[in-house]
Amino acid sequence: MSYTIIDGFPSTSGDNYPLNTSSIIRGAAQTYPEVEIVSRQIDGTLFRYNYGQAYKRIQKLANALKRLGVKPGDRIGVMEWNTYRHFELYFAISGIGAVVLQMNLRLSPVDLSYVTNHSEARFIFVGDSLLPNIEGIADKLETVEGFVVITDQNLGDIKTNLPSLKSYEVLLEEEAAEFEWPMINENSAYSACYTTGTTGKPKGVYYSHRCIYVHTMMMTSSLRLGLTDVIMQTVPMFHGQGWGVWFCAPLVGAKLVFTGRYTMETTDILVDLMISEKVTFNNGAPAIFMPMLEYIRTLPEKPDFTGLRMISGATEPPLSMMRGYWNLGKAEVIHAYGATETTPIVLMNRFKPTIKGWTQEQEWANQSKQGLPVIGLDLKVIAPDGKQVPTDGETVGEILIRGPWITTSYYNDSRTPDCFDENGYWKSGDAATIDEHGYVKITDRFKDVIKSGGEWISSIDLENAIMSHDDVIEACVIGIAHPQWQERPLALVVLRDTAKETVSKEDILGIIGDHFAKWQLPDDVIFLDKLPKTGVGKFDKKLARSQYKDFYSE
């Protein structure tokens, strides 16, 4: 990193007062003590309490952590669904100066034990329904001294072979509900997340207190979150901090709803919870929002989602899905973009009333873009020659980003120099255009671009076109080695059950034929019951490519 920071005239303002997570929850307890937190439990019942009560338990937990021997700087693994206790753990662990290691239950055992050992975690907190994930790697863990099970059961009733097991609630019982929070250097880590986006071992991003503090403020500003909102945390809090949305709630005094355990097959739960708790803000990905909409279509009485905003990441939200929610009371699906390295929010698709003269179709097309750079970041789209691409919405370059909530290295990792440029920008690996109004559109991952006969084909464009078919639930397009053309596109498609007998390869290629050159169209379409996905719900193109690697050669 090579930029210079110059000194101006000294200020008198409170700059030695650190930006710490504890000041947010302490403030919420003072200003919004009666505001509710609702948490769905394993048995489907709802646990309810408020910021005042949560803060008391967080103080108890901080005392319990100290009694356990946790010291500032220690890494503490947490594997838990989105629950009120997960919320408590984030604030108590970071509040005493330790670090929440996010343990993604969808990681492979090999990766999960690597992450735990690499971070040298001293303790692991684990939900009782998730014990098998930890038991499976227990003998590989080199630094863990003990385990705390997050449970409503008695410790004696829990069957596990984990040693040194303690119970979360028992730990809390003995403690005082008062804690004097230390002032922590704001550049110290508050949480760590390992990214598995590329090949090789996961890479560690350690977020600072300052980073999440500024990110949270930016997010509440950008999204106009406020104390009349009801925020539901749907994205798993064990990865990428669940996009930091739940963190916004105590900052603005919004009611907070935790989804508890759900799977891709049980997203109905989420819809029911949104209706019963009058949720106004939600976060997730099309992989979740699509089946939710399917379920809503079966409801005899359509929910009124007036004022609802849903921030949608991971993959491009299909227009049909965005329209589906819009028809339920102008509910807005807000496309956003980020990564583990970016805390994560970088782009957000907000409609600008200052843009005049668009047709409704143009407005919808614009909604599918990843959106506008949020204020506070330096974002560039860079052509191979190192220059910024023109803002023409056509020229493709790589997104480079730096700013107060962008990582500048990977923890203890020799791959760091390859991933950042000499001015401290993180190289995203995402190909994108930027238009005259400032909207950025991701056209592809550089490694997912299909190279056919010396030309590039965008897999994402093909996927979106295929997904515009009414009977298609999901589609993924991959480049497969081809004896003549180097690579050729292959489409993997999931159809609605009702269409499985009727929709053919020709139908799929037919509806996209008008929008692409002939040589850009997939050579074949394979219908599947479901698509391979990564631990964070993205299409696992790496896996798909290996499964079909000989498809065009055989």
Next chain:
Amino acid sequence: MSYTIIDGFPSTSGDNYPLNTSSIIRGAAQTYPEVEIVSRQIDGTLFRYNYGQAYKRIQKLANALKRLGVKPGDRIGVMEWNTYRHFELYFAISGIGAVVLQMNLRLSPVDLSYVTNHSEARFIFVGDSLLPNIEGIADKLETVEGFVVITDQNLGDIKTNLPSLKSYEVLLEEEAAEFEWPMINENSAYSACYTTGTTGKPKGVYYSHRCIYVHTMMMTSSLRLGLTDVIMQTVPMFHGQGWGVWFCAPLVGAKLVFTGRYTMETTDILVDLMISEKVTFNNGAPAIFMPMLEYIRTLPEKPDFTGLRMISGATEPPLSMMRGYWNLGKAEVIHAYGATETTPIVLMNRFKPTIKGWTQEQEWANQSKQGLPVIGLDLKVIAPDGKQVPTDGETVGEILIRGPWITTSYYNDSRTPDCFDENGYWKSGDAATIDEHGYVKITDRFKDVIKSGGEWISSIDLENAIMSHDDVIEACVIGIAHPQWQERPLALVVLRDTAKETVSKEDILGIIGDHFAKWQLPDDVIFLDKLPKTGVGKFDKKLARSQYKDFYSE
């Protein structure tokens, strides 16, 4: 200051990326280039441009400042109305690492020259209509090397005896519209304001880049400002940074309206501008909002102020005024509290939907409180024994504050140790209660409390009660030395023109008699055409007390 900051585990996040003002305006130019800025000119016409154009001029100005010889750390005085050029100056001066010295045109010449000399300002930028204010002190200025006049006129047409005069527009003309912003240590000052709240010479508060950055984010969050808003900057930007409201606009992409020149006598201008530009957010004080409402009452067609929020500071907004705006489309007057030392926002009165069961009258009464502590600050209300007062809404203590945007000293000033406690809290000098819901109410300045016969009488409670009279425009109650009771209250009252012949002292005392003990009532009521005010529009009780000091002794 004595708190310790501990180190945790190192993070990998972008903590060496400084929070600088330049990143906000650079971001606005990238993300919201077409969003409009409107600035009312001296002749009443409106100047219009947008963030993209403003950013080009700001870059030209940055180049011009460098050519003038301005260096990082230099202090540059600015005396100007709320205009687009004032906006440009803030960003260009701070962006190159220099400091905007806010020159309050309502300061006495003695104080103004003191402030300029104390800060050692090298240049002064001054609006052409304000030249006399600077000419009057020019021979007292010890460090100023040159003056730049902010004007649309030719330099030759301006009559002034100021030496080394340059023209703002001529300076810009010659410069390139591109500038490479330096990274500035975020703890360096971006602007300075001198507080005149207490006795003695003004005291210098030097706000850092980080301080205004975090304050701005907090403000946009707390107020739910967003890109569909139209923000009008009414509070003068030459003092307390105009409460930082105008700074929120580029952060969220809101249209920004600058009022230009107006006085207490010409507030009609403000109403007309709000209507024509469809303003949704405004800031000011009852001293401004009251005559505005008077004017609105004379309009044949009442404006529709649906969705309007007006943040109101300095003095408690009378209920009748808040109701008056509410009747124009549920326009919200948001009572807020702060000081020069606090950047300024500390308390803001937001209605919490979580509080159930209040009557409408209770809700209105609650609105008059200064409000809830914004998240991020440590705010205590401290009894004389040093303990926090109970949250009973009755027990009075002094407000103490510390946090990321609270000053921790005065620049080069021996009075610093008296104004801060040993834990880094600023001692506000304001007496307040805090209630079970977290709402804080200022009951008085400690120095304005009236001490009568060994008991305290709140001058503010009396003022509010008197101002609830329909025919009263303003009222101020002061403690006057009394031979028997030490002090006794005296009320100074301004009546509506139509009521001047009909309302008597007995009428005034009559309507407040029910709410106070007999001994708490003013012994006398004096009717005036206007009340003495300080440079920032507050009742000048110091002056009033000296004018009437012998009233009860004679």
